Amino acid sequence: MFLEQGDLPYSLYGLLVDGYTVIDSGVSHRPDRVVKEVYGGSLATEMLCNRASNVSPISAVEGVEYLLPSREFMRHFGG
Numbered sequence: 001m002f003l004e005q006g007d008l009p010y011s012l013y014g015l016l017v018d019g020y021t022v023i024d025s026g027v028s029h030r031p032d033r034v035v036k037e038v039y040g041g042s043l044a045t046e047m048l049c050n051r052a053s054n055v056s057p058i059s060a061v062e063g064v065e066y067l068l069p070s071r072e073f074m075r076h077f078g079g
Contacts, residue, residue, distance in 0.1 A: 016073035017052065023064045031060045038068055048077060 027033040031053075035046045050056060053067040060066070069077075 016070045017067045018070040020053075020065050020067050023060050023062055023066055025062045027060075028062045029057055029060050031055060031057055031066060034060075034066055039074065045074065048074070 021034060021038075023031070023034065031050055032041070032046050035041070035049050039045045039049075049067065049069065052069050053065070055064060055066060
């Protein structure tokens with residue numbers, strides 16, 4: 001479903017964020033590992049989290065803040 005809803009405004013992401021994590025050197029350029037630890041492995045979930053964080057795998061360097069949307073948000077928009 002997220003792939004169909006890719007143009008959600010960033011303000012909506014901001015309202016429904018549970019928390020954030022800071023990317024460390026062990027997962028630099030690998031946001032899929034961050035997402036897997038929190039939500040399990042899913043490409044759609046990773047894309048949703050990347051979009052919410054405004055981070056791509058290329059820009060996911062050490063020290064970047066990575067937003068973690070709430071479970072409620074994931075239930076509605078995560079597919």
